Amino acid sequence: MSHDPSAAGARPDATALPASAAPILRVEHLSMRFGGLVAVNDLSFSAKHGDITALIGPNGAGKTTVFNCITGFYKPTEGRIALQFGDASVWDELGPLTERGTRSARRGHGSLFLLERMPDFQVTQQARVARTFQNIRLFQGMTVLENLLVAQHNALMRASGFTVLGALGLPSYARAERAAIDKARYWLEKTGLIGRADDPAGDLPYGAQRRLEIARAMCTEPVLLCLDEPAAGLNPHESAELGAYLHAIRDEQACAILLIEHDMSVVMEISDHIVVLDHGQRIAAGTPDEIRNDAKVIAAYLGVEEDEVADGALADLPGALP
Amino acid sequence: MEAPHSAVRVDLGRAVREAALAGLIAFGILLPLIGFNTVQNIRNELVLETRWPLLAALVAIVAAGRFLHELVIIPWLARRAMRPRAEHAPPAWRAALARWAPPFALGFAIVYPPLALWLAGFQGAAKWIDNFGVQILIYVMLGWGLNIVVGLAGLLDLGYVAFYAVGAYSYALLAKTFGLSFWLLLPLAGSLAAFWGILLGFPVLRLRGDYLAIVTLAFGEIIRLILINWVPVTNGYAGISGVPRPTFFGIPFNADENGFAARFGLEFSPIYRTIFLYYVILALAFLTAAVTVRLRRLPIGRAWEALREDEIACRSLGINTTSTKLTAFAMGAMFAGFAGSFFAARQGFISPESFTFMESAVIVAMVVLGGMGSLIGVATAAVIMIGGTEIMRELDFLKHVFGKDFDPTQYRMLLFGFAMVLIMIWKPRGLISTREPSAFLERRKTVAAEFVREGRG
Numbered sequence: 001m002s003h004d005p006s007a008a009g010a011r012p013d014a015t016a017l018p019a020s021a022a023p024i025l026r027v028e029h030l031s032m033r034f035g036g037l038v039a040v041n042d043l044s045f046s047a048k049h050g051d052i053t054a055l056i057g058p059n060g061a062g063k064t065t066v067f068n069c070i071t072g073f074y075k076p077t078e079g080r081i082a083l084q085f086g087d088a089s090v091w092d093e094l095g096p097l098t099e100r101g102t103r104s105a106r107r108g109h110g111s112l113f114l115l116e117r118m119p120d121f122q123v124t125q126q127a128r129v130a131r132t133f134q135n136i137r138l139f140q141g142m143t144v145l146e147n148l149l150v151a152q153h154n155a156l157m158r159a160s161g162f163t164v165l166g167a168l169g170l171p172s173y174a175r176a177e178r179a180a181i182d183k184a185r186y187w188l189e190k191t192g193l194i195g196r197a198d199d200p201a202g203d204l205p206y207g208a209q210r211r212l213e214i215a216r217a218m219c220t221e222p223v224l225l226c227l228d229e230p231a232a233g234l235n236p237h238e239s240a241e242l243g244a245y246l247h248a249i250r251d252e253q254a255c256a257i258l259l260i261e262h263d264m265s266v267v268m269e270i271s272d273h274i275v276v277l278d279h280g281q282r283i284a285a286g287t288p289d290e291i292r293n294d295a296k297v298i299a300a301y302l303g304v305e306e307d308e309v310a311d312g313a314l315a316d317l318p319g320a321l322p
Numbered sequence: 323m324e325a326p327h328s329a330v331r332v333d334l335g336r337a338v339r340e341a342a343l344a345g346l347i348a349f350g351i352l353l354p355l356i357g358f359n360t361v362q363n364i365r366n367e368l369v370l371e372t373r374w375p376l377l378a379a380l381v382a383i384v385a386a387g388r389f390l391h392e393l394v395i396i397p398w399l400a401r402r403a404m405r406p407r408a409e410h411a412p413p414a415w416r417a418a419l420a421r422w423a424p425p426f427a428l429g430f431a432i433v434y435p436p437l438a439l440w441l442a443g444f445q446g447a448a449k450w451i452d453n454f455g456v457q458i459l460i461y462v463m464l465g466w467g468l469n470i471v472v473g474l475a476g477l478l479d480l481g482y483v484a485f486y487a488v489g490a491y492s493y494a495l496l497a498k499t500f501g502l503s504f505w506l507l508l509p510l511a512g513s514l515a516a517f518w519g520i521l522l523g524f525p526v527l528r529l530r531g532d533y534l535a536i537v538t539l540a541f542g543e544i545i546r547l548i549l550i551n552w553v554p555v556t557n558g559y560a561g562i563s564g565v566p567r568p569t570f571f572g573i574p575f576n577a578d579e580n581g582f583a584a585r586f587g588l589e590f591s592p593i594y595r596t597i598f599l600y601y602v603i604l605a606l607a608f609l610t611a612a613v614t615v616r617l618r619r620l621p622i623g624r625a626w627e628a629l630r631e632d633e634i635a636c637r638s639l640g641i642n643t644t645s646t647k648l649t650a651f652a653m654g655a656m657f658a659g660f661a662g663s664f665f666a667a668r669q670g671f672i673s674p675e676s677f678t679f680m681e682s683a684v685i686v687a688m689v690v691l692g693g694m695g696s697l698i699g700v701a702t703a704a705v706i707m708i709g710g711t712e713i714m715r716e717l718d719f720l721k722h723v724f725g726k727d728f729d730p731t732q733y734r735m736l737l738f739g740f741a742m743v744l745i746m747i748w749k750p751r752g753l754i755s756t757r758e759p760s761a762f763l764e765r766r767k768t769v770a771a772e773f774v775r776e777g778r779g
Contacts, residue, residue: 071638124640131638139631141774142624143759143767149621150628151639156621173620177761185763197763202773220639 481542489662515659561673
């Protein structure tokens with residue numbers, strides 16, 4: 001693992017961010033209805049810069065729906081989803097931006113986006129939110145390296161002059177492609193996949209595919225990485241590795257992480273902040289310790305009366321909760 | 323009776339039983355279909371005819387086929403299944419073939435006209451260069467153009483011939499009306515076809531899979547119906563004749579003293595134009611291949627293939643899938659437009675007849691049989707399918723076997739379907755189904771077919 005910030009994958013511009021206080025993401029009064037079904041109901045929470053925020057809750061609580069709203073795959077029925085990076089003072093623009101009806105605002109080096117107004121690909125391209133999927137979505141017929149190059153599509157498109165200059169074989173594009181391969185190499189080394197760079201992604205074992213999907217998301221240079229059940233299907237050893245990997249991303253890349261996870265040991269171990277959902281509503285939010293002892297959370301998970309559950313029982317539960 | 327190894331040991335009794343059963347079933351099915359025939363006699367009456375010899379022959383063929391299948395093929399398959407599987411490493415000849423086939427094919431394509439002249443003489447060579455050379459190369463080019471849309475981007479386009487028609491009519495109308503030259507109209511026809519590709523693309527690209535296929539098919543028919551019914555412009559069914567022929571950079575191919583032959587001190591012969599056309603389409607096809615190879619290594623080409631693999635993942639990586647699909651559509655349409663304007667210039671006459679759904683189906687079949695995404699596979703399929711059709715015209719000796727009325731080309735579709743069924747059994751993903759990665763870190767390894775997706779539009 002490289003700690004050198006000048007390495008291909010680390011971003012010097014992101015290291016200056018304040019590691020505390022300012023939120024990167026604010027979800028306010030988010031509701032999502034599918035016909036008569038209310039999947040998310042008036043949900044508000046925020047995620048801070050440099051934090052790992054976990055979104056947990058029983059099955060069907062609406063976690064993935066929230067993810068799909070944040071990443072633009074769903075248009076929420078109501079509510080506002082604001083994301084900021086760079087200069088934190090740009091948060092002051094939130095009111096005017098909402099009034100104006102446009103998608104983004106800038107102030108100095110700060111950028112503010114209203115994600116619910118943006119189509120899915122722009123959420124990644126401009127607001128720099130990357131995501132992974134519950135059921136892994138790699139480009140199986142392409143090699144591991146190609147997967148990481150596709151993730152750098154927008155940067156490479158610009159470098160290739162939207163294909164025209166690249167097709168003419170200009171050296172500037174060749175340089176950009178070498179840089180893209182270097183960045184891919186950086187992530188392959190970090191994920192321990194360097195030896196399999198030229199194999200088809202579909203040929204990797206399950207755990208490696210999960211790591212590759214995260215690496216691929218990181219190649220889009222996100223400020224917020226959304227992981228949908230990254231530990232699903234991993235064995236305890238792999239889960240522990242994943243935790244270390246996510247901490248490394250948070251600390252070295254200055255990238256905030258929002259994750260959905262069922263594996264409580266992973267959640268309690270790696271999260272800085274936890275939001276608990278049940279039936280589309282927020283029932284608790286706080287640090288792992290607070291959540292562990294929250295009566296409502298215990299009741300929601302176990303479906304029993306509060307006093308039947310001993311303090312801290314949740315922490316002792318086996319890996320995957322229902 | 324059913325010993326565990328009976329599959330390998332030849333079981334004569336069982337084979338006879340199976341053959342008898344198959345013969346019985348064939349008899350039952352074919353009795354009403356073949357055994358009886360109704361014909362009209364001179365007084366317009368329906369008369370029942372029997373065809374026992376034919377029926378007996380067909381039943382015998384079925385029974386014999388089943389007998390041989392039981393006796394020879396099944397034991398052979400069983401033996402093969404029991405043999406230890408050879409390890410993954412492909413044989414050396416295959417690697418050599420992959421390495422040397424493309425340059426060899428290109429070299430052969432370049433020396434083909436002189437070779438044909440040398441072997442068949444001035445009179446005979448025209449047929450070989452035109453019917454086989456030019457005709458096949460047009461389809462190779464169309465196949466490679468459609469390969470961008472279907473093979474790389476995974477968008478099933480059943481109306482590809484529409485863009486071919488746009489190119490052909492653009493050239494024919496503009497050349498006749500304004501007298502513009504072939505070399506000026508070639509890019510223009512390509513741009514017009516690309517424009518129509520984008521125009522079609524905008525509304526339909528939110529459709530996927532089967533729905534996209536149906537709508538593109540309808541678009542192909544719409545274009546054809548417009549060509550038929552917009553008589554003042556397109557002259558309807560009658561088509562456009564007298565389309566200006568291409569010149570050798572301004573020098574016409576005619577018997578005048580300013581003509582090509584006279585200028586270069588040669589005896590006049592129509593073969594010069596044919597040879598010139600051959601090299602034009604060869605260059606155009608080569609351009610299509612070169613652009614495809616080049617684009618595959620650029621971000622746009624990778625995005626096309628990623629789109630074929632997983633569209634949702636593409637969007638999650640910030641790829642604008644709409645514009646990516648549109649560029650694939652436009653690029654494919656542009657090459658069809660080139661081919662179309664070449665076709666119009668070569669024929670000198672075009673009509674809606676040349677742009678039926680059948681043409682689209684043939685081109686799609688070439689891409690699918692060749693192996694989606696593989697240039698060599700698609701070209702091979704084009705050579706086999708178009709060359710095969712042309713060869714059937716040459717099989718005059720069959721008339722001596724089957725009688726004077728026998729026309730081998732009538733059986734083209736039958737053989738076509740048969741070949742397709744065979745390939746789908748043995749090579750379900752086309753002749754060349756592996757994928758060459760567009761970039762590598764240490765070593766370029768081909769991606770096995772089972773990982774590559776076909777795309778769902």
